[in-house]
Amino acid sequence: MPHIPSILTHFSPELILVVGMLLVLTYDLWVRGREGLQANLAIITTVLALVATLVLWVTMPGSHPVFEACGPGAKAGTCRPGAFISDDFTHFFRVLGLLGTLLVLISGQTYMRGRTAFKGEFYALVLSAVLAMNLMAGANDLIVIALAIEFLSITSYILTAFLRHDGLSIEGGLKYFLYGSITSAAMLFGMSYLLGIGGSTSVPALAAIARNPELAQVQGYANIMLPALALVLAGIAFKIALVPFHQWSPDAYQAAPTPVTAFLSVGPKAAGFAVLIRLFVGSFSSLSASWLGTMGLLCLLSMVVGNVAALTQGNVKRMMAYSSIAQAGYMLLGVVSLGGKTLMGLDSVGAVLFFILTYVFTNLGAFAVIIAVEQATGSAELGAYRGLMRRSPLLAVSLVVFFLSLVGVPPLAGFVAKFAVFGAAVTGGQVPLAVVGVLTGVVSVVYYFGVVREMFFGASEEGQPGPIRVGMGTTFVVLVALLMTLVVGLWPEPFITLANNVAHSIAPALQAAGGH
Amino acid sequence: MNPEMAFFYAVALLMIATAFGMVLARDMVHGVLFMVGNFVLTAVLYLLLNAPFIAAVQLIVYAGAIMVLFLFVVMLLGAQDLSLSEPAGGRRIIGVAAVLILGSLLTFVVKEGLPAGTAAGLAEERLPTLAAFGREGVEDPQSGAAFGSPQMVGEALYREPYHIVPFELVSLLLLVAMMGAVVIASFGKGGVAAAGPEQRPGEDSA
Numbered sequence: 137m138p139h140i141p142s143i144l145t146h147f148s149p150e151l152i153l154v155v156g157m158l159l160v161l162t163y164d165l166w167v168r169g170r171e172g173l174q175a176n177l178a179i180i181t182t183v184l185a186l187v188a189t190l191v192l193w194v195t196m197p198g199s200h201p202v203f204e205a206c207g208p209g210a211k212a213g214t215c216r217p218g219a220f221i222s223d224d225f226t227h228f229f230r231v232l233g234l235l236g237t238l239l240v241l242i243s244g245q246t247y248m249r250g251r252t253a254f255k256g257e258f259y260a261l262v263l264s265a266v267l268a269m270n271l272m273a274g275a276n277d278l279i280v281i282a283l284a285i286e287f288l289s290i291t292s293y294i295l296t297a298f299l300r301h302d303g304l305s306i307e308g309g310l311k312y313f314l315y316g317s318i319t320s321a322a323m324l325f326g327m328s329y330l331l332g333i334g335g336s337t338s339v340p341a342l343a344a345i346a347r348n349p350e351l352a353q354v355q356g357y358a359n360i361m362l363p364a365l366a367l368v369l370a371g372i373a374f375k376i377a378l379v380p381f382h383q384w385s386p387d388a389y390q391a392a393p394t395p396v397t398a399f400l401s402v403g404p405k406a407a408g409f410a411v412l413i414r415l416f417v418g419s420f421s422s423l424s425a426s427w428l429g430t431m432g433l434l435c436l437l438s439m440v441v442g443n444v445a446a447l448t449q450g451n452v453k454r455m456m457a458y459s460s461i462a463q464a465g466y467m468l469l470g471v472v473s474l475g476g477k478t479l480m481g482l483d484s485v486g487a488v489l490f491f492i493l494t495y496v497f498t499n500l501g502a503f504a505v506i507i508a509v510e511q512a513t514g515s516a517e518l519g520a521y522r523g524l525m526r527r528s529p530l531l532a533v534s535l536v537v538f539f540l541s542l543v544g545v546p547p548l549a550g551f552v553a554k555f556a557v558f559g560a561a562v563t564g565g566q567v568p569l570a571v572v573g574v575l576t577g578v579v580s581v582v583y584y585f586g587v588v589r590e591m592f593f594g595a596s597e598e599g600q601p602g603p604i605r606v607g608m609g610t611t612f613v614v615l616v617a618l619l620m621t622l623v624v625g626l627w628p629e630p631f632i633t634l635a636n637n638v639a640h641s642i643a644p645a646l647q648a649a650g651g652h
Numbered sequence: 653m654n655p656e657m658a659f660f661y662a663v664a665l666l667m668i669a670t671a672f673g674m675v676l677a678r679d680m681v682h683g684v685l686f687m688v689g690n691f692v693l694t695a696v697l698y699l700l701l702n703a704p705f706i707a708a709v710q711l712i713v714y715a716g717a718i719m720v721l722f723l724f725v726v727m728l729l730g731a732q733d734l735s736l737s738e739p740a741g742g743r744r745i746i747g748v749a750a751v752l753i754l755g756s757l758l759t760f761v762v763k764e765g766l767p768a769g770t771a772a773g774l775a776e777e778r779l780p781t782l783a784a785f786g787r788e789g790v791e792d793p794q795s796g797a798a799f800g801s802p803q804m805v806g807e808a809l810y811r812e813p814y815h816i817v818p819f820e821l822v823s824l825l826l827l828v829a830m831m832g833a834v835v836i837a838s839f840g841k842g843g844v845a846a847a848g849p850e851q852r853p854g855e856d857s858a
Contacts, residue, residue, distance in 0.1 A: 219814050261831060
């Protein structure tokens with residue numbers, strides 16, 4: 137079997153996650169009578185997978201298909217492309233997913249303590265969610281894409297409903313599940329069309345037909361692709377929580393244990409964009425007429441509904457749900473500005489990747505603060521933030537920085553990201569969407585400022601609550617996120633180069649086909 | 653219309669009818685029975701496509717095991733009358749409208765997108781892996797296994813590493829689902845007793 141070395145090498149981050157997940161799950165069986173260390177084991181597993189990914193990325197750049205189908209006696213080069221592909225694009229999203237999970241695990245470690253007896257299951261589920269995200273990042277076959285999305289969904293449903301003695305948690309999980317099963321069905325229906333037209337589930341094979349419709353020998357190929365791609369888009373948009381596939385997200389975000397909320401706001405979104413970009417921009421960019429309109433509509437609705445609905449939320453987790461819907465809208469803005477001019481060295485896909493990178497750190501930093509506040513006050517309502525500046529200046533000031541970055545204020549990371557995305561939109565012929573983006577960005581100041589006002593100027597009626605003791609894990613995560621928000625904002629060049637290289641690895645033909 | 657086509661249309665119409673029956677049934681047990689009918693008819697469709705193995709799996713797994721589970725749950729929970737959970741008028745209209753719009757759009761696209769006769773040509777030329785194997789007597793060039801035979805399904809799954817990822821992913825998915833069942837559905841020791849506080853501090857009891 138010539139495949140085994142290649143699988144062991146290029147699939148190693150995923151294999152590490154599987155082994156780690158099984159160890160965490162069975163920890164109780166082989167270590168008895170000790171305080172459970174499952175959280176630490178999960179952190180170690182994530183770090184190992186992260187190291188493996190970085191080593192792969194540095195030592196073996198380029199595209200490496202894994203799980204190829206060559207058949208006995210087939211000559212080299214005649215293989216069916218692998219079901220999973222390990223390239224720069226995969227590495228980028230692997231690193232983001234693993235880093236994000238690491239920050240969530242560190243900042244949420246103490247939160248789950250005492251809240252559930254199922255520690256092993258909780259951390260095993262988190263690790264399997266990361267595994268699913270990694271698979272989504274590198275999936276090169278419709279079956280793997282569908283399964284990985286389903287894997288991530290089912291894991292997320294369980295994690296949302298994890299605190300089952302909390303009625304809210306179960307309700308949120310159930311809503312998430314019902315929406316998810318319907319959009320999954322729609323996505324699979326769309327994929328059946330792709331298979332029917334292309335005769336293959338392999339994404340590169342389908343991409344070849346998309347570039348050269350003669351191969352399909354179907355007249356009106358593009359017409360058939362319209363509903364197929366729209367249905368697939370529905371499944372992905374559900375994972376990213378784009379309007380109108382977002383109704384589950386405020387309930388799920390509010391109901392889930394807060395570390396899970398932090399994870400949901402970052403992990404599935406990034407992984408969803410990985411699939412979206414690989415499928416639509418990487419493979420079906422020649423059919424952009426079939427999907428640009430639909431996607432532009434989703435983008436518009438997400439920016440408007442997300443930002444407007446966030447205005448009236450009294451619960452910070454719910455507000456962050458709408459805020460993250462709006463942020464996803466901005467990311468999608470970069471995707472629909474296909475062929476936008478290079479701005480600050482970033483083309484449109486590069487701008488999206490850069491945006492996701494900054495979003496992961498900024499949002500996780502904000503959530504680290506939210507977790508810490510909820511642990512101290514037992515609530516995520518707006519009132520819990522009253523006088524936070526007196527109680528913990530570190531948390532209050534960093535939350536302000538994260539919010540400013542989410543709004544897009546210079547010199548923070550969010551500013552560069554928004555500038556790049558809006559720039560791509562203006563040069564890519566999506567000027568109206570860019571205008572809406574800027575205007576809704578202004579609206580977003582209002583709801584972020586609502587929290588800030590409580591923290592700095594809110595006077596507590598019930599005397600002066602004492603200072604909040606901030607745990608080491610939270611401090612670490614907040615500082616890392618602060619550092620990244622500032623460094624990426626002040627010194628964006630290396631990150632721009634990174635995002636651009638990754639973008640070119642997925643869509644090399646984009647420059648040639650640019651403009652529309 | 654050859655007899656094969658006529659048979660296909662008969663099965664397809666019955667499938668649609670059973671699907672409607674399932675959705676519209678007032679009694680949940682009736683709904684489940686309509687679903688059994690739908691699953692059996694799907695198996696017939698697989699037989700028409702020369703895929704006896706898949707048809708058998710469909711019968712055993714879906715029409716057999718899964719439906720027994722469904723009936724079990726329905727009988728255990730005793731939710732026989734569905735009139736309470738029926739959607740309100742407005743929502744029903746929106747639902748029906750959505751179904752009609754999507755259905756007519758898809759019909760339009762497939763009819764207009766594929767000029768007359770293309771579908772047949774598509775099956776003849778473009779889909780050798782699906783359609784050619786679907787004709788009788790066609791064999792897998794490498795192993796000589798007949799289309800739809802257990803041998804061919806097995807070879808597709810295991811001979812090459814291509815399908816290892818989905819295959820193993822499904823096993824892990826089952827493990828995850830099992831964990832979910834343990835966490836969410838278990839009684840007694842679960843979640844609360846061993847864990848301490850039943851409520852998050854500061855929250856009112858629901």
